[in-house]
Amino acid sequence: MAKRLFVQAISAALSNGNLPGWLTGRLYQGSTKSVCVPGLNCYSCPGALGACPVGSWQSAMSGAVPRFPLYVLGLLLLFALAFGRTVCGWLCPFGLVQDVLHRVPVPKLERKPWMRSLARLRWAMLALTAVGAYLMYLATGTGKPLFCAWICPAGTLEGALPLLALRPEIFASAGWLTVWKGALLAIFLLAMTAIYRPFCRFLCPLGLWYGFWNRLALFGVAVDEAKCVHCGRCAAVCPMDADIAGDAHCISCGRCLPACPTSAISFRHADRKKVQNEHGGASQ
Template sequence: MKKYIQPIRFLIQIGFMAGLVLPFLPIADNVGQKIWISILFVGVFFCGWICPFGSLQDWIGWIAKKIHLPRFKLPVKYQQSVQLLRYFLYGLSTMNIVFYFLNSRFFFSHSVMVGLWDWINGSVMVAFLAASLFTDRPFCNYFCVKGASLGVWSVLRPFGIARDENKCIHCHLCDKVCPMNIPVESTNFVRHPNCINCMQCVSNCPKDCIKFKLMTLKKEIINDTNLFNIK
């Protein structure tokens, strides 16, 4: 069964990407708005399976691996600090501070501001797509405010990625394949707000000891001292 997970995910990603141009296919944002309540229970499937910009970064990364470009990963302890950037940006965006500051400080007209933001947005997107050639999902990891706004709702989800310590051989493959650099091997139940439910850890575990399932109170909550997967 697990060998079908990634091909199915790929087909769904393709479907939503095609939805950007084909009117009879679903559009990611519409679906995202309808299913956001599910994030409270099952986590952020939107990011791992639906979001076209997340998909683009996955595919560029996949091509880069196929042509053997060098790949970089920040050590987890630094990554977790840098990842806070997107939550910081999310905080700013909820207060609209950046826009207000620039507007009041430089007295730009609204149309100039909007044009400037469009230009900055476009350049930032292209830069992050280029960076995907060398590291997994850079925009999702460090910059995406939308991903942060979804992730914060998912941290107490009852369904998620559970690891069976009894079967685990501590090969760390799950850590290696996780595009969001979450230390899966050192936790029993992933609650990290950055988890995008891509199921790469489930698909690649050689001992089948990672499953997406309902948390069992006794095992995963009481015994898990690393509650939010911070190393």
């Protein structure tokens, strides 16, 4: 766990290392800003040195002249094939925020049936992200990044709040949308203390995307089919509600490794194609 926390902290620092921005509220606009980072990290964060892939995707299709973001799609495929949801567990700065807040000593909510139901919201968020801006363009002539504008609490935490604090002139353009997003962020911050990674599990379109590729990814937690006895111990200790280590919900946190009675789970890439989910397959 300490190793993962260390990597998460390094990743967060690299993603948001524009120190002058944290003092002045000025956004970094150098060449690295045109490159997407693998995790969810708001472009408008004063510390951001890179772009958010979710924001970049939507931004390309926003405005009066939408463009298909082939470059973003390519990067998303590259990250997905290399890491899958290991990005969520090890690299995403907003994942780190959630991990830290979950350490707050309050009663925890785990493995409730409604959590799986709420996880379906991610499909709606993925649709909103993938085609929302373009549908807005078709409907109104102006594409809008709906997920960033209306939903993303990472953007509120990393972008809006620091900028409102550091750039008072921005107050004037804040309105009810900012109030809505502030309230949504507060709800999620509260939820993060009791529920492990509620944003990742219930809303994040990027995590859903990476989950599609988990079994193909080069790095990540894998199960050795020859050793697995399908006892379900990994699922029982999984904070992400995965059915089996390495499935689409798995963020490769590694918590299941010591729980496995046959040491079938490892961080090495294994032949995961033969792994069968005793609960009926890895679901989204």
